[in-house]
Amino acid sequence: MAVVKPKVAFYWMGTCGGCEESVVDLAERILDVVAAVDIVFWPVALDFKKADVEAMEDGSIAVALINGSVRNSEDEKMGKMLRKKAGLIVAYGACAHLGGIPGLANFHTREEIFQKVYIEAPTINNPKKIIPQLETEVNGVKLTLPTIYNTVKKLDDIIDVDYYIPGCPPHPDLLMGAVQAILSGNLPPHGSVLSPNRNMCDTCPLERKEDKIIMKKFKRIHQIIPEEGQCLLEQGVMCLGPVTRNGCDAACMKVTMPCRGCYGPTDEVEDMGTKYASALASIWEETDEEDVIRMVKSIPSFAKMVYYFSTPSSILKRKKMEVIP
Amino acid sequence: MTVEIIEKAEFEPNILMFACNWCSYAGLDLAGTSRMKYPVNVTIIKTMCSGRIEPTFVMKAFKDGIDGVIISMCHEGDCHYMDGNYKTIRRFHLMNNMLESFGISKDRVMMVGISASEGAKAVKVITDMVETVRTLGPIELGAD
Ligand code: SF4
Ligand code: SF4
Ligand code: SF4
Ligand code: FES
Numbered sequence: 525m526a527v528v529k530p531k532v533a534f535y536w537m538g539t540c541g542g543c544e545e546s547v548v549d550l551a552e553r554i555l556d557v558v559a560a561v562d563i564v565f566w567p568v569a570l571d572f573k574k575a576d577v578e579a580m581e582d583g584s585i586a587v588a589l590i591n592g593s594v595r596n597s598e599d600e601k602m603g604k605m606l607r608k609k610a611g612l613i614v615a616y617g618a619c620a621h622l623g624g625i626p627g628l629a630n631f632h633t634r635e636e637i638f639q640k641v642y643i644e645a646p647t648i649n650n651p652k653k654i655i656p657q658l659e660t661e662v663n664g665v666k667l668t669l670p671t672i673y674n675t676v677k678k679l680d681d682i683i684d685v686d687y688y689i690p691g692c693p694p695h696p697d698l699l700m701g702a703v704q705a706i707l708s709g710n711l712p713p714h715g716s717v718l719s720p721n722r723n724m725c726d727t728c729p730l731e732r733k734e735d736k737i738i739m740k741k742f743k744r745i746h747q748i749i750p751e752e753g754q755c756l757l758e759q760g761v762m763c764l765g766p767v768t769r770n771g772c773d774a775a776c777m778k779v780t781m782p783c784r785g786c787y788g789p790t791d792e793v794e795d796m797g798t799k800y801a802s803a804l805a806s807i808w809e810e811t812d813e814e815d816v817i818r819m820v821k822s823i824p825s826f827a828k829m830v831y832y833f834s835t836p837s838s839i840l841k842r843k844k845m846e847v848i849p
Numbered sequence: 850m851t852v853e854i855i856e857k858a859e860f861e862p863n864i865l866m867f868a869c870n871w872c873s874y875a876g877l878d879l880a881g882t883s884r885m886k887y888p889v890n891v892t893i894i895k896t897m898c899s900g901r902i903e904p905t906f907v908m909k910a911f912k913d914g915i916d917g918v919i920i921s922m923c924h925e926g927d928c929h930y931m932d933g934n935y936k937t938i939r940r941f942h943l944m945n946n947m948l949e950s951f952g953i954s955k956d957r958v959m960m961v962g963i964s965a966s967e968g969a970k971a972v973k974v975i976t977d978m979v980e981t982v983r984t985l986g987p988i989e990l991g992a993d
Binding site for chain 1: 893903904905908909912913921925932935936938939940942943945946947950952953975989990992
């Protein structure tokens with residue numbers, strides 16, 4: 525009798541496609557994965573339809589890896605359907621884990637975004653000012669679109685998530701590790717983030733050269749020619765390493781870029797943005813309130829910087845809306 | 850319309866006040882022992898130093914329905930841990946910047962120096978904050 529291989533599904537929601545790409549980044553290791561599992565659903569690569577999954581028995585898929593944020597009503601429906609069909613749900617990548625870059629939309633309303641994207645953007649030619657509609661008729665045929673939500677959500681806002689693989693996108697080693705853990709049944713506790721619970725500075729190859737970090741000016745990486753091999757925070761660049769979880773092999777610092785926090789916080793940190801504000805306040809020396817205010821004003825979009833990948837998982841989650849629909 | 854007016858009139862702000870042990874809490878103590886009156890709307894949390902107060906606490910307070918937050922510290926140069934309150938000043942302004950992005954009015958947070966001898970100032974600060982927040986109305990967060 526043939527060995528029954530565990531069924532695996534990949535799905536994408538509000539995604540950029542980078543997470544899908546990271547699966548391909550497994551390179552030849554993908555053959556090991558394909559040999560060990562039976563991929564039953566993967567819209568980007570294989571021709572299985574939603575109806576095929578709907579026809580499956582509940583719980584018959586061993587694991588569904590879902591990437592992307594919950595951006596619209598279809599994402600939510602698909603997430604709920606996959607939750608029924610799969611024994612394990614893995615939130616794959618920063619968007620599913622924390623809300624990701626699409627989560628920055630939470631600092632605006634849907635209307636503001638439609639206005640900007642479909643009407644005001646300099647590259648747009650839309651004289652009729654058409655914005656996405658839920659329903660439209662073309663040659664007598666009614667076409668529908670899912671509702672884009674005002675608020676971007678992370679996967680565990682709509683369904684129970686068993687494991688998280690962080691990163692934008694995740695390092696292929698993390699995916700490989702997770703696949704092996706699932707196949708061997710050697711799984712960590714429910715709800716774990718499958719990446720080391722230590723902070724980035726721990727494995728960062730850039731060195732601290734001073735005894736004490738003192739920031740005189742906040743800089744962005746394009747504004748300086750960085751010293752090779754020296755900690756970027758020491759050089760005045762706002763690196764999010766101190767509040768970010770490890771597991772990417774310090775990918776950005778290896779090429780002298782600051783960490784922007786895509787792996788999210790460690791287990792102990794509830795909100796990486798406020799934590800970073802706390803940390804940053806201790807490493808600059810201004811004591812005069814006016815100077816402090818001037819320094820803070822010198823940072824463009826501080827909140828968007830510290831919540832670059834995690835607005836939907838911050839304590840406040842989104843900007844207050846004037847009219848709540 | 851009428852319903853709205855009644856709700857506004859009945860709104861009693863919930864204010865959270867962080868006070869450092871060495872100056873501000875002693876100042877509040879003085880207000881108490883001197884039998885000064887202050888609004889019941891305030892809940893006071895003592896920390897050893899204002900430098901312990903993290904923006905995380907304030908955001909959580911708002912999320913849990915607090916309408917206004919006072920961060921009270923030693924006057925400049927008086928912090929018993931030397932520079933705790935300077936960190937507070939920097940944290941406060943970074944936090945304010947973030948709160949603005951989340952659409953929360955700057956008037957819902959206040960940073961103030963209160964010394965051990967300033968019981969009357971403590972009472973005035975609390976009373977003023979309650980009134981300011983009363984006009985702002987209850988905290989409303991993102992929702993949806
Ligand atoms: S986590 Fe990053 S790579 Fe993955 S879908 Fe989101 S934006 Fe793309
Ligand atoms: S702050 Fe950034 S550059 Fe400095 S050690 Fe940490 S991760 Fe590396
Ligand atoms: S260094 Fe930071 S931003 Fe870069 S990949 Fe790692 S976690 Fe993401
Ligand atoms: S002890 Fe009062 S502010 Fe530090």
